[in-house]
Amino acid sequence: MKYLEYKGYTGSIEYSPEDKLMFGKVVGIRGLISYEGETGKQLEEDFKSAIDEYLAICKEEGKTPEKPFKGSFNVRISASLHQKAALKAMEEKTSLNNLVAEAIRSHLSREEEMA
Template sequence: MMNVMGIGGFRAVIKYDPEIEMFRGEFTDLNGGADFYAGDIEALKREGAQSLKVFLDMCEEDGVEPRKSYSGKFNVRVSTTLHEEIARAAAAEGKSLNQWVAEVLDQAAHR
C-alpha cells in the first residue's frame, strides 16, 4: 500500500508536508494519537520507532490497550442515485449490497 510504513508491528500513513519540507507519519491503528516528523526516510523510521515506544510505554503504564479495535460496522451515506447504481451492480453479480460493497472496499484497500 502506498504511503504506509510498518514500524514495530503497527502501520503509519506517511505524507510530505511542503510547508515545513518534512515527512509526517501518523500511526493509524493505535488507540490514540502518535505522529512523527523527519526530513528523510531513515530518520522517519527512527522517529517513528521512538514515537511508538513512548506511546506503548504510556499505554503499559496506564493499563490501556494500545491497538485500536474495530467493530466491522460503519455507516456510509451516498446519494440516492449512487445507492441505486450500487444496488443494481450488486444484483447483477448475484450478491447482496453488503457483500458487493465489502468486496469493492477490500479491492480498493489492497491496491
Template sequence: MTNTMTYKGYSARIEYDDEDGIFTGRLAGISDGIGFHADTVEALREAFHEAVEDYVETCAKVGKEPQKAFSGQVMFRVDPEVHRKAALAAELSGKSLNQWAEEVLGRAAE
C-alpha cells in the same frame, strides 16, 4: 508513490515539509494524536517505530488498552436509492451485498 508506513499493525500518513526540510508522520486510525518527524527516510522509519512502541508502552503504564486494528464491522447509512443500486449490482454479480461492498471499498481504498 505511497505516503504511508506500517509497523506492528499501525499505519501512519507521511508528508514532506519542504520549508523545514523534514518528513512528518502521524499515526492513523487512533484518536490519540501521535506524531513523529525526521530529516531522512531511515530516521523517519526509526521515529515511527519508536512512536508506536512509546504509544503502546504509555497505554500499558496508564492502564489503557491501545487502539489497534479495526473490527471489520462497518455500519453507515446511505440514501435508499444508493442502497437499492448497490444491492442490485451485488445480486447481478452473484455476490452478497457484504461481499460486493467489501470489494468495492477495497478497490476505492487502494
C-alpha cells in the same frame, strides 16, 4: 504514497519544504501519534519510537491500545444508491456487506493493475 508499518500500525510519510523536514502520523486511529525526521531513516526510527511509547503508556495506564482498521466502517450514500445495492445483493443471494467488500476489492485490484 508509501507508508510505514510497525506492530500493526500504519504511518503516513509527508514532507515540509519550508521546514526541510519529513513528518507523519499514524492513520486508522482516533488518537494522534505523530513523528518526524530529517531523513527517511530518522523518520522511520521516530515512527517506531512513537508506537513503542504509545503502547508503553497504554500498558502503564491499563488502557487497551487503539487497533487500527478494525474491519468495520460506516458508509454514507444516497438512499437510491443504497436501494440499488441492496436489491443487487439480494439478486446475487449475498449480503450488502459482501457486495460492498467485493466492490472495494475490485476497485483496488484495478488500481494495482494500472500502477
